[in-house]
Amino acid sequence: MNLSQISFLDLPFNKLFQDYISNFQKLNSFYEVNPNSDEEIESALQAFNFQGDRNKTVELLKKFNKQFGAGKKTITSIEKLAEENAIAVVTGQQLTMLGGPLFTVYKILTAIHFAQKWQEQYNIPAVPVFWLADEDHDYDEIAGLGFPWKDDYKSVQLDKGSEVGQRVSEIELDTNFATFKKQVIESQYDTDFTDPLWRILDKCYSEGETIGMAFGKLILSLFEEYGVVLAGTAHTEIKEHLVSTMIQSVEKVEEQFQALKNQTDKLVSNGYHGQVHLQPSNLFWIDDDKKRIKLSYENNTWTVDDGDKSWTSAELIEEISEQPERFSPNVFLRPVLQNELLPDFAYIAGPGEISYYAQTKEFYSGFNQKMPVIMPRFSATLVESGIDRIFEKLPFEFADYNDRIEDLESKFIEKSDSPDIESIFDEWKKSIENVSEERVGEIKEVDPTLEGSSEKAIAAFFTELDKLKGKVYRSVKDQEKTQLNRIRKIKANLFPNANLQEREIASIYFLNKYGLDIWDELLEIFKNERPDSHKIIRL
Incomplete structure (x- = not known):
């Protein structure tokens, strides 16, 4: 492998992300720390103080990760988080089929990269954490894989089941998966690495397994060697631990909406746009059919979008206290819950995430939290x-x-x-x-x-x-x-x-063609790099 690079300004990335990398002073008021400044990062590390219960976090993460068959290195990483100065370097993504597109891998490699770098540079325990987006219910975003095909592009889709509308993590793979797997195999060459790859994939993805469990198993299978830890909130005990923060999102709903609106209005006045549409409520309700339905708020009344249920704020707080597992955070509340559970010093984000984090600085303050350092993930194109x-x-x-x-x-x-x-x-x-x-x-x-x-x-x-x-x-x-x-x-x-390779091509295409150690090689080539440009990596 050899590496060259190209400016993000020359590629189709959004304006805010381009400024975030090359002209951060324009965005200084929207974030806590300049990710391009080693001095600011070191200062933030010295001031970092996790307000949560580290021992409880370790207990919950051990239970959570053991579901996925976590090995010794993952458990050791979790135990490191009990140390007073330990930090988590967090990233996350939707629970895609068979590992999804390349950028998911780049997120994980970036989290590992900075955990290793900061641990060595500052002599602190640093743990890479992958946050499973196990509350997400957008099936269409996770059900397809793309492959190079006869000098063009081919997409393979897993047919929808009857469970669409519920959280993707809970959907079980059914008989449609066999057809999907056959189409994926037919979309790739048979190589020396095909059988070893499918031995791993078949251990993770099989009929009757949930998508969430399968995806988590795959992440640990590929990256457990680096002590990667899984986290998420679609877990009863973790929800119980975070119940006070969900209640706070109800108690201060108007104040928190105003905080998001203030920051979003300021973004717009500075020539950007709000990445995520604002609504007062930041919660979803899980109904009796396990479907995830948006809660709306107006005049002290909370209603389910399908109109079947309603609560006053006091009634909703009582319901959350009694059944926290029936409630699910949206894109703004999820990072706040993440901060409550983890000593989240840094979050590894893609361009779109960096844009919506720009809306949240005041929102964090409403929960007596600080936004973590938002580090851009590595962005790359692999050239065969x-x-x-x-x-x-x-x-x-x-x-x-x-x-x-x-x-x-x-x-x-x-x-x-x-x-x-x-x-x-x-x-x-x-x-x-x-x-x-x-x-x-x-x-x-x-x-x-x-x-x-x-x-x-x-x-x-x-x-x-x-x-x-x-x-x-x-x-x-x-x-x-x-x-x-x-x-x-x-x-x-x-x-x-007509898109960047990292957003379209399945990561397993390269595992199948170049071997299971290709991500180790990429991590090594990223070792002395910064994610401040698009990397062109010739294989």
């Missing part, structure tokens, strides 16, 4: 050797391949040794215009009523010229077919489905 070999044969830079394929083809033809087609036809049209102006005048003198017919004839000629130009372009394309096929192949690998 077959792509690398043909990359140099074409006149484009990496970022150019983010353009539409039609634009790339046109640019290539313009850059090639072929005739300058645009110039030929532009000059031809100009010469016709010059001659036609005089001739139209002559015809007008003969019969003024024929002026329109004259101009119509000229327009028809121009139309025929445009048709001819299209034929010339197609002829050149045919002559340059090999190079144009290379362009299509490179784009399909670097920007599949």
Whole structure:
């Protein structure tokens, strides 16, 4: 492997994220710590004080992780959190099928990277934690996998079951999974690594297993060597431990909504936008069918969005006290619960998460908490050797391949040794215009009523010229077919489905092709890097 890099400014990342990396002073008031400043990070570490019960956290995390078959290194990591100065370096993601797209792996590697770095640099216990988004109910976000396919892109989807609407972590894999697995296998080459990979996947994902349990098992199977710890809130005892914070979200609902609104309004006035739409309530209700339904709040009344139930604030607080497992946090309350359970010094975030964290600084203060350091995850594109070999044969830079394929083809033809087609036809049209102006005048003198017919004839000629130009372009394309096929192949690998590779291609594609130790190699190559640019890694 070798590594080069490209600025985030040259790639399709949102404006706030680009400023977060390259112009943080514009966003200073929205975050607690500049992630690009080692001095600020060290100062934040010295001031860090976890207000929770460390021993209770250790007890709960041990129970939680043992469900997933956690090994000794994970248990040892959990026990480290009991030490007074121990920190958690947290990341998280939806519970995707078979590990999901590459960026999930990059999040985990980034958490491991900074846990190792800060532990060594500052002589403190630092533990990488993966927060399972086990409360999420958006099935469509987790049910598909993407693969490079015949110089293009192929998506494989797990058919929906009847449980859609409930938390994804609770959905059991049914007979549809066998079809999904077959399609995934057919979407990949059979290699020396295929059987070892599927031995791991089959231990985690099988009919009758829940998606949450399967995903958690896979994370520990791949990263337990690094002492990665799992956490989440779809667990009765953890919910009971966090009940006071959920009650506080009811007691101070209007104050907390105003805090989110203030920060979001300030974002908008600074030329950004609110990543997450605001509502007063930050809770969901789990109904008798296990479906996760949004709670709405207005005038001291809380209602389930389907209208079946309602509470006053006092009644809702009593319900949360008695049945905390029936309530689920939204995207804003989840990080606050995370801070309550874990000594969460830093959260490893993707571009979208960094944007919505910008809405939350005052919200944390309402719970007497501070926002953790929000560290960007590593962002990368893996360039296979077959792509690398043909990359140099074409006149484009990496970022150019983010353009539409039609634009790339046109640019290539313009850059090639072929005739300058645009110039030929532009000059031809100009010469016709010059001659036609005089001739139209002559015809007008003969019969003024024929002026329109004259101009119509000229327009028809121009139309025929445009048709001819299209034929010339197609002829050149045919002559340059090999190079144009290379362009299509490179784009399909670097920007599949018109998106960044890390957001579209399944991580198991690379495990299957390059072996189970590829993530160890990536972690090593990231060792002396910072996540301040997009990494291009040639395999």
